[in-house]
Every structure is written in structure tokens, then in C-alpha cells.
Amino acid sequence: MIVEYIRYHIPADRAADFEAAYGRAAASLAAAPQCVDYELSRSVDEPESYVLRITWNSAKDHLEGFRGGEHFPAFFTEIKPYVSDIQEMRHYEKTAVRGDGGAVPSLYEWLGGGEALQRLTEAFYREVLKDELLIPLFAGMDPQHPKHVALWLGEVFGGPAAYTEHQGGYRHMVSRHLGRGIEERQRRRWVSLLMDAADEVGLPDDPEFRAAFASYIEWGTRLAVINSRPGVEAYDAPMPKWSWGGHPPYRG
Numbered sequence: 001m002i003v004e005y006i007r008y009h010i011p012a013d014r015a016a017d018f019e020a021a022y023g024r025a026a027a028s029l030a031a032a033p034q035c036v037d038y039e040l041s042r043s044v045d046e047p048e049s050y051v052l053r054i055t056w057n058s059a060k061d062h063l064e065g066f067r068g069g070e071h072f073p074a075f076f077t078e079i080k081p082y083v084s085d086i087q088e089m090r091h092y093e094k095t096a097v098r099g100d101g102g103a104v105p106s107l108y109e110w111l112g113g114g115e116a117l118q119r120l121t122e123a124f125y126r127e128v129l130k131d132e133l134l135i136p137l138f139a140g141m142d143p144q145h146p147k148h149v150a151l152w153l154g155e156v157f158g159g160p161a162a163y164t165e166h167q168g169g170y171r172h173m174v175s176r177h178l179g180r181g182i183e184e185r186q187r188r189r190w191v192s193l194l195m196d197a198a199d200e201v202g203l204p205d206d207p208e209f210r211a212a213f214a215s216y217i218e219w220g221t222r223l224a225v226i227n228s229r230p231g232v233e234a235y236d237a238p239m240p241k242w243s244w245g246g247h248p249p250y251r252g
């Protein structure tokens with residue numbers, strides 16, 4: 001993905017028309033399959049300055065796909081009167097420097113940190129080892145397994161990189177699922193017992209946290225099933241990092 005920034009200098013007497021024109025032009029961006037998202041911001045310090053940010057699939061998709069495509073004519077009709085007001089128009093690539101600021105707690109902090117996760121996985125695997133559907137998979141389980149999964153979850157939810165640094169990282173996690181042939185009904189049971197354990201140990205139950213938590217668990221368990229199919233070999237990938245998604249914590 002590539003981010004395009006367009007900076008405009010729009011005199012105050014044309015600002016309302018400019019915003020209205022972009023309000024209409026936005027329909028073309030919303031319809032364009034090359035456009036990921038867009039946002040027009042106005043400077044508070046210098047109200048004549050505007051920045052339009054558009055994320056495209058790629059620069060080629062923008063320059064060839066969008067500009068040569070069916071949505072461009074309507075878009076350009078709206079913004080043409082403002083082309084001479086453009087001060088900068090460039091494509092940028094995101095760097096690795098990004099993240100949430102201190103105003104947004106990580107899921108790890110919100111749920112109570114490493115100790116809460118240890119309590120969660122201990123309660124969870126106690127039930128897993130009593131469950132007729134899951135016993136065949138976990139009968140020979142390493143006694144340290146609950147602790148390791150707690151470290152994994154902690155890292156995913158924004159805590160220390162302990163699993164990567166001390167437990168073999170992503171590749172090791174994948175390797176522990178290989179060839180296990182996890183069935184959908186076993187995955188479902190795993191999810192269900194984990195949600196029960198979250199209630200049992202008192203993980204926060206606010207809708208925003210539980211939605212983010214369940215979203216990762218749904219994603220991760222489906223990946224575990226895929227990794228457990230015949231023929232899959234161990235592979236490396238970046239550690240998933242889960243955050244609040246569309247619903248940051250509610251503080252009423």
C-alpha cells in the first residue's frame with residue numbers, strides 16, 4: 001500500500017466550496033477499487049492549509065488504474081478548480097515507525113498484564129484436559145504449555161516480546177500445530193472453553209475489549225486449523241499485533 005499526500009492552500013473565501021467539492025468527489029474514491037481509504041484535514045493553526053491523505057493499493061494502481069478508470073472523470077470534474085492550489089502531491093511509503101500513543105492502552109495493559117494471562121491459560125487448560133473432544137490433541141501436553149501460550153498472547157496484545165525472545169517465536173508456534181489435523185468442532189470447543197475461562201478469571205468484560213479479544217482468538221484459531229493440515233511446513237512470519245480495531249476503549 002502507498003499513501004498519497006496532497007497539500008492545498010485554499011483562501012478562506014473558497015474553503016466552503018472546496019470542502020463541498022471534495023465531499024462530492026469522495027463518492028468516486030469510495031467507489032474506486034484502487035482506493036483503500038481517504039481523509040481530508042484542515043489545519044487549525046493555519047486554516048488555509050488542507051491535507052488530503054489517500055491510501056492506494058499501489059502507486060501504479062493510482063496512476064494507471066484510478067486515473068485511467070471509470071471513476072476518475074467524475075472525481076476530476078469536482079477537484080479541477082483547485083489543481084492550481086496544490087502545494088505538494090507525493091506518494092509515501094509507510095516505515096516501521098508507527099504505533100498507538102500512550103492515550104490508548106494496549107490490550108495487554110487493559111486486561112491486567114502477564115499475571116492475568118497466566119491465570120487465564122491455567123484455568124483454560126485445566127478444562128481442556130477434561131474435555132473429551134480436545135483430550136486427543138492435548139493428552140501429551142508439555143506442562144509448561146499454559147505458560148508459553150500466555151507469553152504468546154501477551155506479545156500479541158502489546159506486552160513484552162517474551163515469546164519471540166525466549167520461546168522460539170512465530171516459527172516455533174507454527175511448528176507445534178503441524179500435522180495435528182485440528183477439526184472445526186475442536187477449534188470451536190477451544191474457543192468456547194477459552195471464553196469461559198476469560199469469564200472465570202475475570203478478564204475485563206466491556207464490549208470493546210471482548211470484541212478485540214474474540215477477534216484475535218477467531219483469527220488465531222482458524223490459522224491453527226490451517227497450519228495443522230497435511231503438507232504444511234514450518235514457516236516464519238511477523239508476530240501478529242492485535243489492538244482495539246474500530247472500537248477503542250470506552251471511558252464513560
Ligand code: HEM
Pocket residue numbers: 137138140141142144145148149152153167172173176177180182186187190216217218219220221224225
Ligand atoms: C489463537 C489461537 C491459538 C494460539 C495463540 C495458540 C498458541 C499456541 C502456542 C504458542 C503453542 C506452542 C507452545 C509452546 O511454545 O510450548 C501451541 C501449541 C499447541 N496448540 Fe495452539 N494455539 C491456538 C489455537 C489452537 C487450537 C484451536 C488448537 C486445537 C484445538 C491448538 C492446539 C495446540 C496443540 C495440540 C499444541 C501443542 C501442545 C503441546 O504438546 O505442548 N492450538 N499453541
